[in-house]
Amino acid sequence: MQFDDDDRRVQQTLAGDLTAYGALVDRYRKRILNLTYRMLGDRERAEDAAQEAFIRAYRGLRSYRPTGRFASWLFATASNVCIDRLRQRPFAQLSLDEPTGRPDPVDEGVEADPPAAYGRGETQEQVRRALGRLPDSQRLAIALVHLQGLSYEDAAEAMGVPVGTVKSHAHRARHALKRLLSPYMQECTP
Amino acid sequence: MTCPSVCAKLAAYQDGDLRADQARAVEAHLLTCASCARELRELRGVVTLLEGLDELEPSAGFTAGVLKIVAQEPVAEPTQPLLRTGLTLAGVGLALSALILAGLAGWGPLDLSAWQPALASLLTATAKLAATACAAAEPVLGALLEGLARPVGWLLVADVVLLAAVLAGARRFLTGRGWRNLTNVWAL
Numbered sequence: 001m002q003f004d005d006d007d008r009r010v011q012q013t014l015a016g017d018l019t020a021y022g023a024l025v026d027r028y029r030k031r032i033l034n035l036t037y038r039m040l041g042d043r044e045r046a047e048d049a050a051q052e053a054f055i056r057a058y059r060g061l062r063s064y065r066p067t068g069r070f071a072s073w074l075f076a077t078a079s080n081v082c083i084d085r086l087r088q089r090p091f092a093q094l095s096l097d098e099p100t101g102r103p104d105p106v107d108e109g110v111e112a113d114p115p116a117a118y119g120r121g122e123t124q125e126q127v128r129r130a131l132g133r134l135p136d137s138q139r140l141a142i143a144l145v146h147l148q149g150l151s152y153e154d155a156a157e158a159m160g161v162p163v164g165t166v167k168s169h170a171h172r173a174r175h176a177l178k179r180l181l182s183p184y185m186q187e188c189t190p
Numbered sequence: 191m192t193c194p195s196v197c198a199k200l201a202a203y204q205d206g207d208l209r210a211d212q213a214r215a216v217e218a219h220l221l222t223c224a225s226c227a228r229e230l231r232e233l234r235g236v237v238t239l240l241e242g243l244d245e246l247e248p249s250a251g252f253t254a255g256v257l258k259i260v261a262q263e264p265v266a267e268p269t270q271p272l273l274r275t276g277l278t279l280a281g282v283g284l285a286l287s288a289l290i291l292a293g294l295a296g297w298g299p300l301d302l303s304a305w306q307p308a309l310a311s312l313l314t315a316t317a318k319l320a321a322t323a324c325a326a327a328e329p330v331l332g333a334l335l336e337g338l339a340r341p342v343g344w345l346l347v348a349d350v351v352l353l354a355a356v357l358a359g360a361r362r363f364l365t366g367r368g369w370r371n372l373t374n375v376w377a378l
Contacts, residue, residue, distance in 0.1 A: 018261055025253045033252070034245050047249060051256050058260040127239050146240045152205075171201035177236045178229075185235035 006070035014061060025054050028071065031148055032078045038143040039082035041092035041132045049085050053078035075150065075158035079140055091132040091139075123184050130180040134173050141169035142177075191219045196226045204233055283352030284320040316359055323351070 006027075012020035032053055037046035057064075057077045064073050131139050137159075144155040145166070152170075156163040178185075196219045202208050203216050220227045 018257060021260065022253055022257050025256050029248045029252050030245065033248050037246050038243075043246060046246070047252065050248070051252065051259075054256045055259050058256075059263065123239070124243055127243060142240065146237060147243065167202070167205070167207065171205075174201050174204075174233055174236050177240075178232045181236060181239060182232060185232055185239065 004068060007066040007068060010061060010064060010066060010070060013058070021058060024070075028074055029054070032074065035075065035078055035143050035148055036082055038128075038131060038147055039079075039091070039136070039139060040085055041128065045085065045089075045092070049081050050078065053081045056081060069154070069157065072150070072154045072157045075144060075148070075154070076160065079144075079158050082140070083136065086136050091136075126184050127177075127181060130177050133180060134176055138169045138173035138176070141166050142173045145170050191215050193219075193223060193226055196220070196223070197229055200226070200230050200233055204230065204237075279348045280351035280355075281320060283348060284316065284355040286352075312359070316355065319358065320351075320355060323354075 006024065009020040009024050029050065033046055033050040036049040036053065037043060040046050040049060057074055064070065131142065134142065140159060141155060144150045144158055145152060150158065152163050152166050156166045159166060196216055199208060199212065199216055203213060208216065220230060
């Protein structure tokens with residue numbers, strides 16, 4: 001089971017095996033990077049923050065209790081890094097009405113159909129901007145629950161708040177996003 | 191149910207968090223209210239948009255960059271130096287307790303040579319007990335202290351350990367020869 005394997009690798013790291021920590025970084029780097037990207041809105045900042053999250057986690061590894069919840073603990077560390085970074089500089093924001101100028105970096109070179117790529121990239125950019133207009137706590141709840149697939153319980157642990165508070169943030173965020181993104185929902189509304 | 195009250199519950203309904211009777215009431219309203227039904231469709235559309243976001247791939251040197259930095263650091267050093275301080279304080283408390291017990295044991299016109307083996311045995315046992323207890327309790331104390339305001343936590347831990355040591359020593363003293371000797375002294 002992955003959670004047990006995480007704890008085993010934590011113990012190996014604590015015993016001085018850096019390769020074990022490398023395996024943990026490899027396992028979670030994409031999820032942590034995408035969390036920091038959704039929180040900070042800029043690829044370069046996101047990658048830097050994600051690396052800092054892993055460095056902080058390493059420094060605090062002895063404070064992790066091997067309860068099979070390493071992922072939640074790591075997401076909590078990454079969330080704290082994001083909050084710290086946002087205090088220094090807010091989400092990289094553009095107006096929803098401004099043209100995007102360049103495609104979202106995740107779309108570069110991946111679409112075979114240029115018009116479809118533009119439409120899809122445009123929608124994704126609008127979603128990214130709408131996320132950036134949410135309060136940090138609501139964006140974090142959305143990023144953890146809907147983008148990283150954490151349960152409300154795990155998201156609450158990562159955010160250090162009660163489950164009800166996470167739900168409240170997520171519900172408000174979805175209503176706000178609905179208002180902001182209604183023009184882009186024609187094609188995807190069931 | 192009115193439209194505002196249904197709208198306020200739609201996100202919770204979407205998550206399956208409503209009680210069965212509340213969910214049934216919302217569903218009944220949705221069957222007759224196009225506006226609220228559209229609201230729910232749009233909320234579901236938001237989730238669809240979010241789930242459709244493409245994901246970034248980490249750069250090729252991501253893991254190497256992390257490992258390069260952490261390799262220069264001590265291996266995950268304990269992050270609770272205060273715990274050591276707390277245990278040291280507790281140890282000092284135990285030593286003080288032992289001294290007090292030794293003082294009590296040596297109090298009065300007693301023949302010290304008769305006390306030396308018992309006192310040495312008591313002090314050795316107390317020291318062993320303290321060392322074992324501190325080693326065994328460290329993880330538990332660590333978990334406890336994480337949940338407490340640290341200064342308060344340290345004081346509590348130091349006090350609890352000191353109290354336990356004093357009580358253990360006192361019990362041993364009262365049930366051993368020390369108490370009998372003292373009562374003999376008082377009886378003189």
